[in-house]
Amino acid sequence: MVRVVQAPARTEQDATAALLADRYGRRTAGGGRRLRARILIAALAVAGIAVLAWIAVDMFAPSVESRDVGFHVVDSESVRVTFDVTKPAERSAVCTLEALSTGYGQVGLLQVEIGPQVADTVRITAEVATSEEATTGLVRACTFTD
Known part of the structure; x- marks a missing residue:
């Protein structure tokens, strides 16, 4: 007995995704870059806040x-x-x-x-x-x- 396997029929969502991919191009695997950029921005923000806190403490410290x-x-x-x-x-x-x-x-x-x-x-x-x-x-x- 020979078994015939058919490809699943495309759903409407698959058809829409294919249409958009044809029109605008396929998505690349750039998610890793975005994650690294977000981590870098977060690290810079934390460093900036630390510098501002250090300046604020130094400004209000008593001096001679x-x-x-x-x-x-x-x-x-x-x-x-x-x-x-x-x-x-x-x-x-x-x-x-x-x-x-x-x-x-x-x-x-x-x-x-x-x-x-x-x-x-x-x-x-x-x-x-x-x-x-x-x-x-x-x-x-x-x-x-x-």
């Missing part, structure tokens, strides 16, 4: 700032530096003072510790010992110690 007010060359062995420090009153900081010569070479260095104060901004005067006569004295940087 200094402003040079003036200096006075006492003699060939010292210079007096006056500066303002703004920081949260309850925090401690250390400021590095620098004395410079006419050629902008460093001739003196001093670290001044500033403990908790009653006000956020304080004016401090400190004397920096020098190895030769200085022509200026200034604050290099201030940082928190706690």
Whole structure:
């Protein structure tokens, strides 16, 4: 006995799909590309949000700032530096003072510790010992110690 197998008849949906494929072309296997693109976009979005969060936290973090007010060359062995420090009153900081010569070479260095104060901004005067006569004295940087 011979068995005859017939191809299943096309349904209306198959006919529509064939008509659209003939008109617009067959679909390619581009689903993998779309998935990779979506994963890349999601990863970039997460990285962008992380950067924005880091910037926001850094903007609102307390900081210590200094402003040079003036200096006075006492003699060939010292210079007096006056500066303002703004920081949260309850925090401690250390400021590095620098004395410079006419050629902008460093001739003196001093670290001044500033403990908790009653006000956020304080004016401090400190004397920096020098190895030769200085022509200026200034604050290099201030940082928190706690």
